[in-house]
Amino acid sequence: MPSAIRNVKVTPMDHGLKSNVDFGATVHGIDLNNLTDSDFDIIHAALHKHKLLVFKEQPEMLLPTKQYELTRRFDPDETTGGFAHGVDPFLTSHNGVDIFGLPNRPAIPEQPQVHILGRGEVPENHYQFPPGFKVKGIDHRYFHLPPHLTEEEREGGKSRFYQWHFDAALYNIPPPRVGCLLAVRTPKGPDVKVEWGDGTGTEMAIAPGATAMVAGSRALELLSPELKDIVYNSRIEYAPHCFEWMSTAHSTRLGHTIETEGLEKPLDKLKPWTQDKVCTYPMVWENPVTGEHSLQVHGQGAFKLFLKSSPDGEETVISDLGEVRAFLHKLMRPTLEPSNIYAHRHEEQDVILWYNRALWHSITEFPESYGPRIMHQCNVAASDHPVAAQRNAAV
Secondary structure (H helix, E strand, C coil), X not given: CCCCCCCCEEEECCCCCCCCCCCCEEEECCCHHHCCHHHHHXXXXXXXXXXXXXXXXXXXXXXXXXHHHHHHCCCCCCCCCCECCCCCCEEEEECCEEEEEECCEEEECCEEEEEEEEEEECCCCCCCCCCCCEECCCCHXXXXXXXXXXXXXXXXXXXXXXXXXXXXXXXXXCCCCEEEEEEEECCCCCCEEEECCCCCCCEEEECCCCEEEEEHHHHHHCCCHHHHHHHCCCEEEECCCHHHHCCCCCECCCCCCECCCCCCCCHHHCCCCCHHHECEEECEEECCCCCCEEECCCCCCEEEEEECCCCCCCCEXXXXXXXXXXXXXXXXXXXXXXXXXXXXXXCCCCEEEEECCCEEEEEECCCHHHCCEEEEEECECCCCCCCCCCHHHCC
């Protein structure tokens, strides 16, 4: 039955008077396992307007094949069906079925663009995974700058933002248009308290296992006029295979940039790369439907800056990593405040869909005693790389 006849409701979220968050909507009345063309038309318009959609009251768990179909419809020109982070390595096999991916991101065999994220044991008979298969969770103690939260503090409900980012390989492969996440199992327990760990004493209560999000439009809005002139006319070059490159370094405790300690993996020790596949992106991206502009920068993968304050101005190249990160901190830190952050409380069988080219997000930690967090994530490499937003076209 067409959605125009059914009672489809798209309701903007109310974040309260103390919040500056202006994105997000809940959707009722669309069964994602039986998506129609008219359903997708509603979703496409709503997603570009609200940037985050939460699909409630799904009759059944979203199937991996249907999750992929939903995600890929946002980019009909993309024909490879490729995972946004490239080809997965072999992980294990069970009953003659090969499973690819990483211990913290295994791919579902029947639809390998859909990966399992989270921590803990997957449900029994879960899409050809072996009995007792456990997803390895993130742990800030292996990535963030010390001092870390102790085991007792973590089990007592203290948490960290692991990594503020938009989904992207940042090498060769264009960043996805959208991200899609199905909640299969969610941790059960009291809210946790995220600590910034940057000396400001800032903290925020959130649901355990929440996905935290901020809007790139809000980050842009908070910049000074001088910084706005720069970001509209400047570019970032990202490190080749940047996640391998940063794997030996420490993140800041806030998870937005990398500490400059000289610990990055040397470029000549990375897996083979070529300069023509290195990604250099503008700092401000445009929503193709609404025209809204967003500051979209990845503070941890940044390698070099090309700064200009006007289209015809002189370009300054910054290659010192300490200076690169100090500049990105100046761009990113103002919006990383509790009033600008939406921490989504996942509920089992709900699906969230977000516009990846306008939001930043971060996973958060939670006590192991709260049980597993099992999520199905799908993001597909786009058919195009981002282009610079034109300032006089801002809406």
